[in-house]
Structures are given as C-alpha cells and as structure tokens.
Amino acid sequence: MIARTLGTLLNLIYNLVNNYGIAIILFTVIVKLILLPLTLNQTKQTKKMQKIQPKVKELQEKYKNDKEKLNIKIMELYKEHKINPLSGCLPMLIQIPIIYGLFGALRKPEVFVFPNNPELLSKAINAPFLWLPNLVNPDVFLLGNLKLPGVLPILAAITTYLSMNQMNTGEQAQQMKVMNTVLPLMILWWGISLPAGLTLYWAVSNIFQMAQQYFLTKGVKLKEESN
Template sequence: MEFLATLFNLAIYQPLYNGLIALYNFIPDLGIAIILLTLLIRIMLISLSKKSIESQKKMQEIQPAIKRLQEKYKNDRAKQSQAIMQLYKEKKINPASGCLPLIIQLVILIALYRVFMAGISFNGDGHLLYSFVKNPGHINHLAFGFIDITKSNLWLALLAAGLQFWQTKMLMTKNEKVQTAKKQLEEKKDSEEPDFSTIMQKQMLYLGPFLTFIFGAKFSAGLPIYWITTTLFMIVQQYWIISKEKTALKAENKSS
C-alpha cells in the first residue's frame, strides 16, 4: 500500500499540484486555474472518454439481441453465458471496457480534490513544487473575484447537478433517436420492453445529479467548479460523437 501511495503522489498528485500552481502563476485566479487544469485533463483523457461513450452506446445497441439469447437459453445458464460472450466477440465489444475510463477519472478526481485543498491552504511552502514552477508565495482565495473558494457554494453545486442532469438526459435522448433510426432498417422490430441498462440509466438520470449536489454543497467550491467544467466538456464531446453517428445513419438510410 505504501508503494501505491508513493506512486499515486509522484505520478498523479504532484504533477497536478504543480500544474495548478503553474496555471495560477500565469493567471492569478484560483477558479480560472482550476478550470484550465480541468480542461487540460479532459483533453488528455478525450480518447478514453470517447471509447467509454462508444462502449456504452454499443452495449445499448445489442441489448435486444442479448434479451433474445437470454430467452432462448433461459434454462441453461452456461449456454446463455457462452452465447452472450460470443455475441460480444462478434460485435467486437468488451463489456468491461467502459469501466477503465471511469476508474481513471475517479483516481484523478481524488487527486484533484487533494490538489484543490492544497491550493486553497497554500502558505508558501514549496517543497512539492518542481524546480521550474515558481512559488507564488500566497494564493488569493477569491475565485473570479467574488467566490470564496475555501467555502462550499450551493449555487455552484446546483449548477453542477443541473448540468449533469442535462448531460445524462441528452445522452438518453440522442440514444433513443439513434435506436429508432436503426430500427427502421430492420425488418422486424425488437421488443419495446426496457432493458436493464436503460432502467439503470434512467435511475442515474436523477441519482447522479442528486449525489453531485450533495457532495458539491458539502465540500469547497473547487469541486463543483471542476464538475461544471468537466460536464460542459463532456456535453460538447457527446454531442459531437452522437452527431457523427446520426449523420452516418442518415447516409445509410438514403442508400438503403
């Protein structure tokens, strides 16, 4: 465990900490520094995020086929599992592939929260700073000139929760439209009975924003600022990915 803690500090925490201080040196506003650091992280993770979104969409697309296999082999669990795994193989889907980006983002979120706390409580101690990162000596706790980043902020927490609700709702709506378009290409429509992933997604539509608000309202304002920034980034990214697929589907409909 000590090795993992050391690795976490050296490979994740310290680089992020230095990044935050370097950005603050460039623009002496901790709120803006948090936003810029978040955007840099999201850009670095864009490939993983894209794979995660695409993996979720592919899993949704094959749910009708999975339900048919579950019904076909409902009395034989072994054959059912084998058939589903074969389906994953044929569709080139790794059911666990969507978990890795979430784990990485969780680790980074933990590190970022520690970084935000360290930035807020910075007292001029530069022992964690790299030699090329200037010690600012003092950090102004007012973000954007009017938000005390050392305290919780209900409005920021509410905005973060609202944006997360919008992001989840947008993904659900877009997926439903894409699924409808794809069903038009099929001779036989699948059952309209909601699948497990759809039910879970609908639950997360409300549970996710609720938890975001609770934690955002409890901790310092740096956390909801991070959530707001990363959610806005993901909304733009999701819109771009899904728009590309809709364009491809329209072209497929025209050619059929």
C-alpha cells in the same frame, strides 16, 4: 503522488492566467482532452452495444431458464462484434483518482499547488471568483445556522443528471434510472462541504462532457449517413 502531480499542473496553468478559477476551468478542459481517446472508444463501444441489442434480447428469451448459458452466449456475441463491456466504465474509473487527487490539492493548496510560496498562495486562494469570495471554502447559502447548497453544487448536480441521461439511452437508461437520480443528489449534498474549486471542476467537466458527447454522436450519425 496524484495530488502533487495535479497540483503542479494547476500551478503551471495559474502562472499563465493569474486567476485560480480560470486555472481550474482550463485544468478541467486539459484533463478532458487527455481522456478524449477513451471517450471516443466508449462512444464506439456504446454504438456497437446498441446495434446488437436485438440479438441480446433473442438470447435472453432463448436461454431465460439457463443463466450460465446465457452469460456464455452473450460474451461470445460481444467477442464476435469486438465489444468490451467494461470499456464504458473506464473513463469514469480513471476520473475517480483524478477527483480524489484534485480534492487533496484544493484542500491543501499550500502543500500541493503553491508549496514554499506563501505570497502566491495567499494571492490565489483569497482572490474572489464570480460571486464567490474564494474557491477554497464550499459554495453554500447560509440560512441561520443551516448550510444549503449554493449555485455551484446545484449546477454540478443538474449537469450530472443531464450528462448521465445523455450517456444512457434506451434499455440502459432504465437500468441506470436509480443511479441517475441518486448520484446528482449525492453531488448536491457533497457540495456543502467540498471546496468550491472542486465543485467548479465537476460542473465544468459535466458541461464539457455533454458538448463533447453531442458533437461525437452527431459526427457518428453524419458518417453513417455518408456511407
């Protein structure tokens, strides 16, 4: 169902631009704009979390020998400041079915993106994009029989690392240090087998996310300074 819905949207965009790669890029931007309200809420919640960190540390010191009491007090603190500790994960959780659905759509464009239209299907999936012969096969370097990640997987991995480090600051960055290293390496490895179109989506999504986060953070700082 998700793959069919996303495939239909991708088909509509392709019919406007007549380029599969550009259609995927525009699709990515549309998805990020749809998720913008959640991202705005995530930024606000993160800012609130940073402000109460001194109080959290006080509670951790005060109840260091009583974990159950500590959890209760921290939840009370969150409630007092109207903080939802799960809100930061929501945009990522919503992206999971989108990525899964897009993977299905790009893996079987004849079923989900261009059903019953073999001529348009052939034109789209066989068209080159930048250095790639098509966006259906993975972007890889061939070294004999060995497949190495190509430009898109490398770009996706680097932007994943930068995006995660931009989002996680202070104490949170220390807690996420392992994940900040492991996930980009996983993205790099997956890029060997994933359709290049999906890797393109991931890289563009990260770049958009970083730009969005930069301007949102800057906007919050300017608002605070004006107050």
